Amino acid sequence: MSDSSSSSSFGRAVLTAGATLAGTYASLAAARWAYRRTLPSPLSLPPALDLEPRPVETPDGRAQCYVRPGTGPPVVLLHSFNAVASSREMQPIAEHLAATTDRPVYALDWLGFGRSDRGPRTYAPALYERQLYHFLDEVPGAPADVVALSLGGEYAAQVALQAAPLVRRLVLVSPTGFAPTQGPSTPGRLGLALADHTGTFELLYHRLTRRASLRDYYARQIFLSPDAIPDALLDYAEQTAQVRGAYRAPLRFVDGTxxxxxxxxxxxxxxxxPTLLLTPTTPGSTVQSFERLPAVLSQNARDLSHQALPGGLLPHWEAPAPFFDALDSFLDLH
Structure with a gap:
């Protein structure tokens, strides 16, 4: 075969492949546009907690918080980050505080989650640190006891380090950051970037956040006992995923950024x-590990304390009695 024939054949192959990819991309874009039109606003979600919902304007958008007025040091609850995160994760803690104390209670939906704004923006640690700093500076009116779950604890700790007068005490429940490595590999990040660019991630996100998939996720990675998975958590998790922009912040969570x-x-x-770290006695098959915890505790023995609890990564759902014993003692709630 001549060079010109080879070049012509190669050119036709490239054009054919290009046309196929373009057609696939156009189909994905059309499907994504059509599906977006069926999705409601995040504010269409019912309140995650039986507390008064209030909007909070932040430098990066409007957030949702839940409030129970009271007296004494305020308590601020911060949910985790995952595909279906919201303040519903903190429901047992909010109910316990409301029933057993007169403290002011606040729970905050992070931007990109729950009933907070989920518009297009750069979801990154700096954004969440700004959101939390603004909230603690403007809303509770006094230094707060902050109870943060999983990755939310990283931002709570960062703000407590940089703006200590806003924080009285910290409780970090199943905190992230103690594993030897974090986030997906470079090929994984590249794959996620491609999936985002083509719209595949958005479509898959809405398919994979159905109730059956979520139950499987909680059973494999969050709870040690599948029988402990509460319907209230599953119900709201499925709802919170089916609103406009729900996939945006979870994408950044999945890619590790x-x-x-x-x-x-x-x-x-x-x-x-003063900071209390609460981790599972036996993490087992959960998605998190705490290998570096002993080394960190030894570096800061004065201000860090640790207690291991039964259950998985949501001990306030799976093993509430020992969890609330630890919480009440540390925050002087008795």
Missing amino acids: LSVPNVSDDVYARLYR
């Missing part, structure tokens, strides 16, 4: 507010 770099040594080990 929401983690604070070297948080264990640069943040946790340097905290100078």
Whole structure:
């Protein structure tokens, strides 16, 4: 075959492949546009907690918080980050505080989750640190006891380190940042970037956040006992995924860019507010590991304390009695 024939054949193959890819991309774009039109606003979600819902204007958008007025040091609850995160994750803690104390209680939906704004923006640690700093500075009116779950604890600790007068004490429930490595590999990030660019991630996100898939996720990675998975958590998790923009912040969570770099040594080990770390006695098959926890505790023995609890990564749902014993004692709630 001549060079010109080979070149012509190659050109036709490239054009054919290009046309196929363009057609696939156009089909995905059309499907994504059509599906978006069926989705309601995040504010269409019912309140996650039986507390008064209030909007909070932040430098990066409007957030939702839930409030129970009271007296004494305020308590601020911060949910985790995952595909279907919201303040519903903190429901047992909010109900316990409302029933057993007179403290002011606040729960905050992070931007990109729950009933907070989920518009297009750069979801990154700096955004969430700004959101939390603004909230603590403007809303509670006094230094707060902050109870944060999973990755939310990284931002709570960062703000407590940088703006200590806003924080009285910290409780970090199943905090992230203690594993040897964080986030997906470079090929994984590249794959996610491609899936985002083509719209595949958005479509898959809405398919994979149906109730059956969520139950499987909780059973494999969050709860040690599948029988402990509450319907209230599953119901709201499925609802919170089916609103406009729901996939945006979870994409950044999945690709690992929401983690604070070297948080264990640069943040946790340097905290100078009393901080209680609550982790599973036996993490088992859960998605998190706490291998670096002993080293961090030894670096900051004065301000960090640790208690291992039965259950998985949501002990306030799976093993509430020992969880609330630890919480009440540390925050002087008795």
